[in-house]
Amino acid sequence: MSKTKVIEIEPITRVEGHGKVSIHLDDHNNVREARLHIVEFRGFERFIHGRPFWEVPTIVQRLCGICPVSHHLAASKAMDLIVGVKKLTPTAEKIRRLMHYGQIMQSHVLHFFHLCSPDLLFGFDADPAIRNIIGVIEKMPDLAVQGVMMRKFGQEIIKATAGKKIHGTGAVPGGVNKNLSIKERDFFLKDIEQMKKWAQGSLNIARQYSLDNIKLVELFATFNSSHLSLVREDGAMDLYHGNLRSIDASGNIIFDQVNYQKYNDYIMEEVRPWSYMKFPFIKSRSHLDGWYRVGPLSRMNTCGFIDTPEAGKALEEFKKLTNGKPNHMSLANHWARMIELIHSVEKIEELLHDTDLQGDDLVVRGERAEEGIGLIEAPRGTLFHHYRVNEDDLVTYCNLIVSTTNNNEAMNRAVTAIAHDYISGKPKITEGMLNHVEVALRAYDPCLSCATHAVGQMPLVIELYDSEGILVERKSKCI
Secondary structure (H helix, E strand, C coil): CCCCEEEEECCCCCCECCEEEEEEECCCCCEEEEEEEECCCCCHHHHCCCCEHHHHHHHHHHHCCCCHHHHHHHHHHHHHHHCCCCCCCHHHHHHHHHHHHHHHHHHHHHHHHHHHHHHHHHCCCCCCCCCCHHHHHHHCHHHHHHHHHHHHHHHHHHHHHHCCCCCCCCEECCEECCCCCHHHHHHHHCCHHHHHHHHHHHHHHHHHHHHHCHHHHHHCCECCCEEEEEECCCCEECCCCCEEEEECCCCCEEEEEECHHHHHHCEEEECCCCCCCCEEEEHHHHHHHCCEECCHHHHHHHCCECCCHHHHHHHHHHHHCCCCCCCCECCHHHHHHHHHHHHHHHHHHHHHCCHHHHCCCCECCCCCCCEEEEEEEECCEEEEEEEEECCCCEEEEEEEECHHHHCHHHHHHHHHHHHHHHCCCCCCCCHHHHHHHHHHHHCCCCECCCCCCCCCCCEEEEEEECCCCCEEEEEEEEC
């Protein structure tokens, strides 16, 4: 009888959160199956129940220490609707946008310099003792310092707008609780030119890597898919607000300018027994063909243009790589991410020169509602927050579709593709081969702790295998 050998990559390194990859091989080391497993469960969608709605924007950002601002703002946008506010004051919206661009900046820099750059700079097969952030510091100290200083700048923006660098309280239902002083503005303006220069240098690194290794980039975990993001009414990329647009693998519109309050009419979620992370899909295309990607690569594919000069030019060059057609190369996420870094720095400069940031009209109220949905483009992709609140102001329903969840099927396909390309049939499995699998995952900058939530009954499955790899017993329960 054929025996199944199982290789496990646990934990997945240089990502946020805990997960593992299992690769099943036959007697000839051919890959039979490869999966990404999310092995932690946190359940924010359940224990948010019964909390006063005004606490939610502060509580939910505890999902993550890397992208708390994204959850803070998505929840705040949902709670704006609960308190009857459809339009914030100019000061409130621009303070939130500044906060958000600071978040995009610091998160993209963290991922590029600390998590993925060792693979790009040293090679996927490099000695793991060097292929890490310490290796970057030792071999390229100036580059490492730039990464640290750019991330610090983004975090200081967050602190000035949210009160703290991590888990701040700046956004409240209906607005914000502080403006930006002239002193704070000038503190950032003195360094903005340096940030633009460093951001452009980061873009050049990602761009040049892609062009110098174009054959690898074109083939590495590349597969056709649909893409989804928010876009502005004129089709421009907007990371803070907009309507939903989705395109298929050829670039044809699946739906466009959909008010995200109606997302349930277009998006469904599937649960599979071997992961705590859900599998969203587009209803009209079914769960078999309706999966999609989100994030920097998808935003480049779905938007018509970027409204800041340097990022706009960078997008035009990026699109030339595929002659204007959708780009499906997983490794192209790095190039796209650095285009967004440039865009964020440009937006920060634009906002710092806007006198509305010093306004005093911070909060508005309207007619109370029972339901609110807030969407935002988080660093890793489109983030959904959906709440219902009862007459006692307590949360009765919460559903979160986080960016990494939206990319679940894509990440599993990336793992499978790389396992087949680099591991299948090889007589010896090396650490470098396994790192190729992790490289494919890191292209999506997954935040696994953000993605571990449940709707309804979530199955916990325990499987017992004997020494021959044969399944002996399987137990499951719903939690």
